[in-house]
Amino acid sequence: xxxxxxxxxxxxxxxxxxxxxxxGTIWKAPESGSxxxxxxxxxxxxxxxxxxxxxFFLGEGLRLREHLGRPHxxxxxxxxxxxxxxxxxxxxxxxxxxxxxxxxxxNDPADLAHRLSSLDLISAGxxxxxxxxxxxxxxxxxxxxxxxxxxxxxxxxxxxFVETVKRIWDSWETPSGPARHVRxxxxxxxxxxxxxxxxSAQYRPVLFQAGDSPEGRDFAARQADVIFSxxxxxxxxxxxxxxxxxRSIAAGxxxxxxxxxxxxxxxxxxxxxxxxxxxxxxxxxxxxxQQAVAYLEQFWGRELSSYDPDGPxxxxxxxxxxxxxxRGSGFHGAKARQLADQWRAEAKDKGLxxxxxxxxxxxxxxxxxxxxxxxxxxHLAEYARVGAVDGFNISPxxxxxxxxxxxxxxxxxxxxxxxxxxxxxxxxxRENLGLETPVRSSGTVPAT
Amino acid sequence: MSSNNNTAGFLAIExxxxxxxxxxxxxxxxxxxxxxxxxxxxxxxxxxVNALQRAAFAGPAxxxxxxxxxxxxxxxxxxxxxxxxxSLDYVSGxxxxxxxxxxxxxEGAAAVGRSFVSGKALAQEAAASIEVGRRLWDSWEDDxxxxxxxxxxxxxxxxxxxxxxxxxxxxRGTPYSVKGPSIIPRPLQGQLPVLAAASLVGEGLVPxxxxxxxxxxxxxxxxxxxxxxxVRARLGASVAVVAELDVVLDSRGETAGSxxxxxxxxxxxxxxxxxxxxxxxxxxxxxxxxxxxxxxxDVELEELSRLVLPELRRRGALRAPIQDGTFRDVLGLAPTxxxxxxxxxxxxxx
Numbered sequence: 001x002x003x004x005x006x007x008x009x010x011x012x013x014x015x016x017x018x019x020x021x022x023x024g025t026i027w028k029a030p031e032s033g034s035x036x037x038x039x040x041x042x043x044x045x046x047x048x049x050x051x052x053x054x055x056f057f058l059g060e061g062l063r064l065r066e067h068l069g070r071p072h073x074x075x076x077x078x079x080x081x082x083x084x085x086x087x088x089x090x091x092x093x094x095x096x097x098x099x100x101x102x103x104x105x106x107n108d109p110a111d112l113a114h115r116l117s118s119l120d121l122i123s124a125g126x127x128x129x130x131x132x133x134x135x136x137x138x139x140x141x142x143x144x145x146x147x148x149x150x151x152x153x154x155x156x157x158x159x160x161f162v163e164t165v166k167r168i169w170d171s172w173e174t175p176s177g178p179a180r181h182v183r184x185x186x187x188x189x190x191x192x193x194x195x196x197x198x199x200s201a202q203y204r205p206v207l208f209q210a211g212d213s214p215e216g217r218d219f220a221a222r223q224a225d226v227i228f229s230x231x232x233x234x235x236x237x238x239x240x241x242x243x244x245x246x247r248s249i250a251a252g253x254x255x256x257x258x259x260x261x262x263x264x265x266x267x268x269x270x271x272x273x274x275x276x277x278x279x280x281x282x283x284x285x286x287x288x289x290q291q292a293v294a295y296l297e298q299f300w301g302r303e304l305s306s307y308d309p310d311g312p313x314x315x316x317x318x319x320x321x322x323x324x325x326x327r328g329s330g331f332h333g334a335k336a337r338q339l340a341d342q343w344r345a346e347a348k349d350k351g352l353x354x355x356x357x358x359x360x361x362x363x364x365x366x367x368x369x370x371x372x373x374x375x376x377x378x379h380l381a382e383y384a385r386v387g388a389v390d391g392f393n394i395s396p397x398x399x400x401x402x403x404x405x406x407x408x409x410x411x412x413x414x415x416x417x418x419x420x421x422x423x424x425x426x427x428x429x430r431e432n433l434g435l436e437t438p439v440r441s442s443g444t445v446p447a448t
Numbered sequence: 449m450s451s452n453n454n455t456a457g458f459l460a461i462e463x464x465x466x467x468x469x470x471x472x473x474x475x476x477x478x479x480x481x482x483x484x485x486x487x488x489x490x491x492x493x494x495x496x497v498n499a500l501q502r503a504a505f506a507g508p509a510x511x512x513x514x515x516x517x518x519x520x521x522x523x524x525x526x527x528x529x530x531x532x533x534x535s536l537d538y539v540s541g542x543x544x545x546x547x548x549x550x551x552x553x554x555e556g557a558a559a560v561g562r563s564f565v566s567g568k569a570l571a572q573e574a575a576a577s578i579e580v581g582r583r584l585w586d587s588w589e590d591d592x593x594x595x596x597x598x599x600x601x602x603x604x605x606x607x608x609x610x611x612x613x614x615x616x617x618x619x620r621g622t623p624y625s626v627k628g629p630s631i632i633p634r635p636l637q638g639q640l641p642v643l644a645a646a647s648l649v650g651e652g653l654v655p656x657x658x659x660x661x662x663x664x665x666x667x668x669x670x671x672x673x674x675x676x677x678x679v680r681a682r683l684g685a686s687v688a689v690v691a692e693l694d695v696v697l698d699s700r701g702e703t704a705g706s707x708x709x710x711x712x713x714x715x716x717x718x719x720x721x722x723x724x725x726x727x728x729x730x731x732x733x734x735x736x737x738x739x740x741x742x743x744x745x746d747v748e749l750e751e752l753s754r755l756v757l758p759e760l761r762r763r764g765a766l767r768a769p770i771q772d773g774t775f776r777d778v779l780g781l782a783p784t785x786x787x788x789x790x791x792x793x794x795x796x797x798x
Contacts, residue, residue: 028597036633038508038539059630061531064608071608071629073601078593078633080535081528087501088539091472106525110559118498122505141627142527178496190561196494200742290600409635 003254006245008387011435012380012419014411015055015099015261015393016048016403021065023362024265025076026285026397033400035076036305038088043400045089048096051407052421054391054432056089057130057208057228058082058412062106063139067294068303074291077346082117090123097429099128099208103152104161105135106143110186110193112382113168114367116205117197125201129165130208133158148188155215160222161188162207169204171195189194203437208261221247221258225435232262233366234379237388259433261392267370268405279370282397283359292355293361299336309355313344357446373405376412384419390433451659456767457732458778459757460472460485460516460690460739461749463506468497474745475506479513482761482769484778486510487547487739490518492555500532507540516545516643521577522565523556526613527626530581534635542774546581547643547663550574562622569620571653576615578642578658580626583611585639586786609788618757626760635652637774638784641681642667646679648757660779661688669693669715669727676734688736688779693728696743697721697751707743714741721755728756730763 019025020035033040045056061079065072069212082100090098098119102112110128133154135146149157164184171180172195178196209224211217212231219395220227221244231240237260245255267282269275287295289309296313297304301320318336347357369376383389396402425432461483466474478486486506490499500515506515515536519529525553557564565573592607611628615621646662648654658683662683666675672691680689694716696708704718717724731738742748760766770777 027595027602032595036538038541039705042508062527063627064629064631070605071603073603073605075602077603078588078631080538080632081532084500084504084532084535085539087504088507091505091507107528108523108560112522115498117466117502118501121497122471122501143525143626144622146624179494192558192561194494194555196496198495283566288600 002257004249004253006241006387008385009390010384010419011421012384012389012414013054013261013391014051014422016044016059016393017057017059017393017395018044018051018399019059019395020076020079020399021059021061023075023286023291024364024395025399026282026399027076027337028285028288028377029398029402034400035399036078036080040400041085041089042092043423044396044403045093045096047094047403047407048363051097051403051411052424055128055429057099057393058085058101059092060103060132061100061130061160062103062134063142068297070444072294074288074294076198083115083125086127087119088120090126091118095126095424095427095432097206097432098123101130101132103132104158104395105133105149106140106145108189109161110168110191113165113195114197114237117200119170120200120202120205121197125430128208128429129202131158131162131224132210155211155219157188159219159223164191166204168193168370169199169330172198173227203429206429206433206435209402217244217247218251220244221253222251225260226259226390226433229260229262232264232389232392234383234388236366237262237383238386241388257436259435261391261393262389263367264392264394265364265368266376266406266410267368268373268376268410270370272370272375275371279368284364286397287355287359287362289355292358294357296354299339301336308355310353311355313347313354315344324368373409373413377410377417380414381417381419456765458484458734458737458767459728460633460737462487462739463515463745464489464491464496465742467495468502470746471502471505472509474749475510475513475515477746477753479510481749482757483513484514484737484767484769484774485545485739488515488517490520490549491551492553500536502538503544504536507536507543512769512771514543514545514778515540516547516775518547518549520556521548521574522548522553523560523562526577526580527584530584531630531632533581533640534585534630534632537635537637537640538632542637543636545641545643545775547576548659549576549645550648560742563629564565565621567653571648572619573621573656574644574648575658577656577734578620580611580613581642583613583787584626584628584630584641586788587611588634589786589789590634590638593633602763607650634786637776638786641646641775641779641781642744646683649687650682656683656687659687660781661690661736663690663692665692665714665736667715669717672715673731673734676731677707679712690737690739691716691731691735692739692741693731694741694743695724695748697724697748699751700745710743721751725756725759728760732760732765769775
């Protein structure tokens, strides 16, 4: 069979993204637990492992989100360092992959390569790197270099960074050494290092990447093992698969070389109707009245607390030209007045209050699977059948019990349909995802 | 604060030699032997994985022993290491500490493409990183997470603080600033205990107030007690003093002498378990603690566990382990005030 023809595996995998610091995580319910205690992490990762999840993801915190010049107070705030927490979770798990989100802007390639290798060795071949980029000078205020990167350069810089990290990982001629010296002189950094760590049981950490622009997709097609996508709807997912297969082949890789796992949210119950009721409850807790107003304030650049969250959008105009970058990616650079006009018209048209409008904008409309365990299992089986995705990366809305019903009820339904693993396939993340052993960055196949 | 009026001391063991494959077994053996502290080296060496991650792995695997990695302050990001160490405190249930290092390392400089730092500038880098670390740990007050459903506030923003650190005017390295606040709430211990080599601490170096304990080296065991006294005289009673001792013991039918094959790094004891017990009893009379650097972790640990620690306990030379204690408890440190907290009295005066 040609490696240029995509072959569906007929299977899906699940991952969990312990994301935390946004409105998706409910903190107001009585069952909402701590976001920082180790026991929350232990519970959720062990539940995921009981459900044969492939991977456990952690986000990266570089600066706290701000709102009108102060830390944003209305959503969950604060999370641990990803790799430190994952190293600890390696001690209480055996099979699940441990994925650290780490940026290429405020890390050093040699240091990051060393730390990810460390995680990979400590976990006996279960580590992965979720590659993200930032060019945000506001974030840079916490780091030695400050802001230094132009927005246009971020992928160029990221790719040079990733290539360097791969060269460091590939530098051991044999599993036991010796290492070859790695030198890179780039526009933004110089690396001159003799790597100190051997290969892991999975050769090197698995690479995830989440960029969605054409540039980001090409980057992923060249560099990543798995795309952490934003397209969970079936027809969008099929379309993305086609696109990624084309880009992977163009990059000289096989049609199945790059896997796709969209971000998703699950709201499940015994019946469809109960699930819909649960969804209304979840949404009401995700976007409360204060959060709805604050969301608009971010784009208006001014305080709007005198506006009724259950009334229409503010008639006054934003005081800023462009929205600020202080809430992280996706929020900066929008033309504020234009956006306000557009939103007012849309809300009026649909008869939405501030709160309803914000809920409709922030809820993961396309990313949410709502329904009975059996209905959702049937739906997911269809993804497996057509090979639209390789799995789903779940953001739970409740910590630490948010995976319980997925593992207790949805996973068995998927297993019954033959579309989900009943056991871990192997000991490493690479084996469990069914990824090939990487080709050395020098272009030669690694000795085994 | 710790001082030498408490004759019972604590024992630390360096677990570097256990590598990453036998880490669980080694740290559990150290804990059950009664060691108070496990330390993890981090200078570059083939096969040595990141110390902070080894400590993090050891955290949930244990219940009583403190887990204390070396973390470099010169070629690392102060913001990252502060939040990593705070996270270590969470995963270990408040048993984390930090051995802040600043060594001449052309290799470390080249790896991250920075200028080689040497001499007095090393202590400046260490002092700056420790200051950033400590400010960030305080940048969330203990009760900052309020989860107030009525007002919709998860945190009280008045209890989060920008740290606005800037390197001092006489800083020899590349100046930098750190804005804050931290990305993680205040560590369970408030402030993690910070340790550093005694040679890095003092007038014109890392300020003595910046550290909680110092590690003291001497060329031979005979000179160690005097060195401990000198350091105590130089730095005062506010820091705990920990003596460094390399250890090679008679074991498994082989004499220590035949096993002492490498160059010692610190004062080295080579001999029998009973000889070591006597030496440690004497040292613990002078120092607050002793860190043992075993020649081969599992070999020496076996002898230490079987013969040395039980006898030291019998002689009353070791502090009792503290149930569910923190590393601060081991060092006898009082709970810390938060530098950013506004007391009721301050607030009234404003």
